[in-house]
Amino acid sequence: MTPREVLAFCREKDVKAVDIRFTDFPGAWKHFTIPVGKLEEITFEDGLGFDGSSVRGWQSINESDMVVVPQPDTAFLDPFADLPTLAMIGNVQDPITREDYSRDPRNIARKSVNYLLSTGIADTACFGPEAEFFIFDEARFDQRTNEGFYHLDSIEAEWNRGRQENPNLGYKLRQKEGYFPVPPSDQMQNLRNEMMQCMINCGLDVECHHHEVATAGQCEIDLQFGQLVDMADKLMIYKYVAKNVAHRHGKTVTFMPKPLFGDNGSGMHIHISLWKAGEPLFAGSGYAGLSDMALHAIGGILRHAPALLAITNPTTNSYKRLVPGYEAPVHLAYSQRNRSAACRIPMYSPSPKSKRIEFRCPDPSSNPYLAFSAILLAVIDGIQNKLSPGEPLDKDNYDLPPEVTSTVPKTPATLDESLRSLEDDHEFLLRGDVFTSDVIETWISYKREHEVDALRLRPHPFEFCLYYDV
Numbered sequence: 001m002t003p004r005e006v007l008a009f010c011r012e013k014d015v016k017a018v019d020i021r022f023t024d025f026p027g028a029w030k031h032f033t034i035p036v037g038k039l040e041e042i043t044f045e046d047g048l049g050f051d052g053s054s055v056r057g058w059q060s061i062n063e064s065d066m067v068v069v070p071q072p073d074t075a076f077l078d079p080f081a082d083l084p085t086l087a088m089i090g091n092v093q094d095p096i097t098r099e100d101y102s103r104d105p106r107n108i109a110r111k112s113v114n115y116l117l118s119t120g121i122a123d124t125a126c127f128g129p130e131a132e133f134f135i136f137d138e139a140r141f142d143q144r145t146n147e148g149f150y151h152l153d154s155i156e157a158e159w160n161r162g163r164q165e166n167p168n169l170g171y172k173l174r175q176k177e178g179y180f181p182v183p184p185s186d187q188m189q190n191l192r193n194e195m196m197q198c199m200i201n202c203g204l205d206v207e208c209h210h211h212e213v214a215t216a217g218q219c220e221i222d223l224q225f226g227q228l229v230d231m232a233d234k235l236m237i238y239k240y241v242a243k244n245v246a247h248r249h250g251k252t253v254t255f256m257p258k259p260l261f262g263d264n265g266s267g268m269h270i271h272i273s274l275w276k277a278g279e280p281l282f283a284g285s286g287y288a289g290l291s292d293m294a295l296h297a298i299g300g301i302l303r304h305a306p307a308l309l310a311i312t313n314p315t316t317n318s319y320k321r322l323v324p325g326y327e328a329p330v331h332l333a334y335s336q337r338n339r340s341a342a343c344r345i346p347m348y349s350p351s352p353k354s355k356r357i358e359f360r361c362p363d364p365s366s367n368p369y370l371a372f373s374a375i376l377l378a379v380i381d382g383i384q385n386k387l388s389p390g391e392p393l394d395k396d397n398y399d400l401p402p403e404v405t406s407t408v409p410k411t412p413a414t415l416d417e418s419l420r421s422l423e424d425d426h427e428f429l430l431r432g433d434v435f436t437s438d439v440i441e442t443w444i445s446y447k448r449e450h451e452v453d454a455l456r457l458r459p460h461p462f463e464f465c466l467y468y469d470v
Contacts, residue, residue, distance in 0.1 A: 001075055047090070057442055108434060123277065126272070134218050137252075214264040280352050297379040300380070318365060322411050334389050
């Protein structure tokens with residue numbers, strides 16, 4: 001829509017409020033609301049002011065004034081507001097220079113696409129994320145000077161087989177056996193249907209939904225692949241819808257990668273393909289039907305994976321998922337059909353338009369604008385420098401003898417290790433001024449201060465089980 005069409009749409013739908021949204025540095029949506037009468041055509045040029053010093057990882061207080069400019073093509077009706085409300089995503093700018101803000105994740109995503117165009121390699125980068133999440137009935141947690149705990153619960157959970165529920169009807173899902181059961185074992189079907197329809201009403205192209213492997217309400221809703229910036233926008237709407245549909249049914253959704261011990265965590269497998277003049281560039285006559293370009297793209301992802309994970313797996317909890325035996329790949333290898341490899345080539349369809357790379361390491365705690373952009377830059381670097389991915393590893397990577405596994409690079413074991421890799425390997429992210437040095441330095445320092453060190457300094461509940469009686 002154009003600005004004029006947005007205003008006409010507001011009149012047609014009797015909109016009373018307009019919600020302006022943007023994404024902070026770590027990846028959370030922020031918003032404020034104006035009466036519809038305050039939205040004018042000039043607003044789409046001048047923008048609206050806000051305090052950038054109150055947003056994580058952004059401005060200092062002495063330069064706090066910022067502007068967010070609503071983008072009319074992102075408009076959708078908010079399905080959860082009691083008052084008819086139109087929501088729009090905005091681009092963040094400096095109010096004095098009117099330059100796009102270097103730490104605005106959406107700006108970084110837009111720059112990554114422009115850089116791809118400038119290389120001449122392709123004119124379109126398509127991304128298809130598969131975000132997994134848990135639906136819990138209760139989530140209690142706290143951390144204080146003298147105590148720390150978490151407590152999660154789910155009507156589906158294996159640990160509730162013997163609970164008095166007046167009546168307990170059984171059908172609890174065993175750990176690691178939650179993949180594709182029908183109701184009544186899958187007790188999230190109706191809730192996911194509602195999420196799916198709500199996403200469709202917000203303009204998302206939903207492919208399918210299903211229960212995932214873990215007990216306790218692990219789910220997945222898949223979106224049709226799309227262009228990079230638009231798909232990042234849609235993933236923010238996806239998270240918003242999933243959380244709010246659950247909330248209005250007295251349940252809670254988390255995209256935390258590893259909330260449960262001993263069961264599968266939540267990943268976000270990301271499918272990537274490049275196109276030019278409407279033609280797919282990753283289809284060819286090479287291994288698994290790939291082009292040389294696609295193999296070089298895999299080479300770029302694998303070469304830079306330790307640094308990439310600081311952005312695509314950006315939480316300390318992310319590395320509790322990246323362990324052998326739970327489908328999250330820890331071996332930096334590639335293979336067709338093989339879900340134990342970091343890069344998988346799906347083999348469902350012979351169509352060249354279906355040929356793509358699936359990067360299986362990322363998780364849904366990541367900021368999609370930053371994650372997609374970083375992956376694209378690794379892909380470009382691989383193509384430009386003709387990086388070889390090596391030989392494919394067409395075996396179960398979790399059942400390899402030590403003499404083989406010792407030669408295969410591994411994912412970092414902690415967030416701190418990934419951040420060190422990013423410090424050592426980020427030149428490829430600076431090309432085209434996509435990620436600036438300031439962005440990289442701020443990301444690393446923010447993550448270390450607010451997450452790595454914050455966790456490192458606090459006793460863990462399990463330490464009391466291990467050491468209290470020493």
